[in-house]
Ligand SMILES: Cc1ncc(C[n+]2csc(CCOP(=O)(O)OP(=O)(O)O)c2C)c(N)n1
């Protein structure tokens with residue numbers, strides 16, 4: 001019934017226009033968004049520092065610059081909703097409420113880490129907090145996120161799955177197989193494309209046809225999509241609320257394309273020759289999510305310089321404690337090599 | 351309280367680097383995120399950002415210094431404000447308790463056994479020292495110069511010069527028509543490469559690592575390997591699938607797998623897994639010329655290792671021929687790729703204990719050169735197969751079966767395998783070390799089959 005499909009797409013079109021006034025954040029919202037973003041920023045700076053000291057090994061992808069995306073989305077989601085993402089996952093885990101100490105200890109490969117040292121930076125999970133990883137294969141989390149949504153619909157539990165992936169991942173075929181199934185079966189999943197403009201050294205324009213409108217990539221399946229200023233936590237939260245509401249109402253999936261930016265290299269080993277230093281400095285100067293939030297707090301009188309300094313001190317404290325905890329924890333016991341391969345073995349393990 | 355700025359580790363495999371440039375001078379104020387220095391590693395030239403704000407005190411390592419070990423203090427910084435919080439916590443100031451970067455054993459020079467030299471290389475040929483990375487690049491460049499149908503395609507192969515710098519310089523020489531950056535769409539560009547090969551082109555498809563070829567393995571098997579047979583010989587698929595395979599360092603379960611036996615299982619594919627730079631070059635050139643699909647398994651840690659490579663206009667080595675790297679009488683050690691590092695180390699240690707080990711580098715896994723292995727076993731009567739991959743259904747299992755079937759009466763001891771442990775690769779440094787084989791395990795296995 002092509003006519004009917006066209007009609008529903010038009011409906012989606014209408015929904016896509018964001019209301020002119022942003023969904024207003026309360027002073028508490030503003031303050032908690034600021035704290036969440038600052039925690040991610042400071043945590044990531046510390047992780048970068050520990051990597052340089054050799055305490056963290058392998059791949060380590062920092063989220064600096066993109067803090068508003070997961071922070072705003074988590075504010076829009078409800079307790080019990082799930083989230084999952086790629087290897088660039090530290091911010092998502094902090095936002096989901098996982099213990100910074102367990103995350104940092106995992107980065108350092110210690111037994112107190114959230115995966116007991118076996119997963120590392122790219123592979124952490126917390127079913128308790130609704131966080132389902134931590135995926136190292138580009139694009140793989142997308143159908144898995146739809147699978148969580150499938151289970152939500154199957155159980156009728158009203159939960160929504162928020163599935164994050166990069167603009168580079170958005171070119172993987174499995175993303176479109178997933179869009180089709182999610183739309184066909186009206187699965188409650190919000191697809192969040194974190195368009196930070198680069199996939200390693202490849203800019204979005206060099207890799208994607210229609211690079212300016214990735215939010216439209218669900219159009220053929222009738223999935224509504226919107227571009228969002230991913231550097232502003234207010235905008236993210238407002239768009240997130242529309243998307244989550246749409247999903248929870250049983251209308252199927254929703255796509256949000258977050259226009260964002262990563263300040264640091266792709267991982268720690270990035271020659272950074274594919275963009276200019278000026279481009280990065282410009283983004284930091286004009287669009288920094290934390291600075292914008294800070295200006296609003298100060299401008300509206302929600303907080304003063306003194307309070308913000310105090311917040312900064314508290315957060316540094318949390319992060320330093322996490323680093324201290326990671327450094328002083330011991331490595332996994334050698335017997336751990338053979339545990340957790342199968343479920344039964346976990347039970348039998350000494 | 352001054353904070354030491356340490357030589358940072360900028361990649362999973364970095365141990366030393368060159369401090370090429372300081373962007374700041376003593377006494378300069380620095381904000382977090384400022385670029386303070388430039389460092390060159392084996393893979394890339396990178397900028398170092400300040401982590402905290404403060405004033406640069408003394409520069410301890412001058413620009414231009416080479417081989418600066420990771421964690422060496424390179425400058426002192428006077429912290430102000432926030433930086434002091436970190437320093438007081440003893441975090442940024444404490445170079446202690448640093449877990450050492452995984453130690454990469456230097457590749458021992460392969461001792462050529464008499465008569466084992468490649469007949470393709472005339473005696474007396476001049477040798478040049480070259481990394482595996484350069485050898486692979488030269489192989490591609492030479493084949494591209496010789497044949498316009500050869501092109502290179504993959505993620506970050508062109509403008510970025512290769513995620514592991516293997517395709518460095520190719521874009522400059524051959525242009526964007528023949529050196530092609532793809533989107534992250536392995537299944538798509540692999541199938542596309544197969545189609546181009548059906549049409550008569552000679553694609554070299556790079557997988558950033560073979561872990562990501564799993565997205566595309568359907569095309570490698572169902573489209574590339576089987577079509578010649580299914581078409582009754584009407585269609586050929588001259589294509590090379592190449593990239594890093596196996597464990598690197600601390601990159602955990604999804605980025606460390608060795609797929610050797612997966613591809614070696616498949617009729618219709620040829621599979622090559624070289625150890626030395628000369629073999630990397632001669633076999634990659636052969637793979638590109640081969641009219642069949644060839645899976646070419648490289649190793650990230652070997653990329654930077656130097657070997658002697660014969661200076662020849664056209665070094666082509668035969669696919670399907672193993673090489674005896676060291677002649678011996680008492681036990682045969684057989685393996686491929688990075689395992690040779692352990693095997694050669696073990697052979698040297700065994701020699702000191704009076705055991706003479708013959709070391710065979712398989713180089714190709716399909717066709718598997720069982721003749722060379724059998725000849726060796728008939729001489730030594732003992733065999734240990736070594737690989738970093740999992741034991742179950744591995745290359746060692748196949749070798750063991752072949753030797754059992756075809757040289758049973760010559761065996762004085764059961765064939766033993768030294769392999770990666772039968773677990774997903776753990777991230778923690780101590781567990782990762784335990785998960786991989788090492789020279790000690792090879793020595794133990796060799797002694798055990800010699801009943802020593
Ligand atoms: C299937 C697969 N192919 C390639 C890679 C190597 N790789 C890791 S991250 C990355 C870039 C991804 O970019 P994007 O999706 O934009 O996410 P971002 O890193 O910007 O967050 C690539 C190519 C991989 N991990 N998995």
Ligand SMILES: [Mg+2]
Pocket residue numbers: 166167168194195196197198199200
């Ligand atoms: Mg990206």
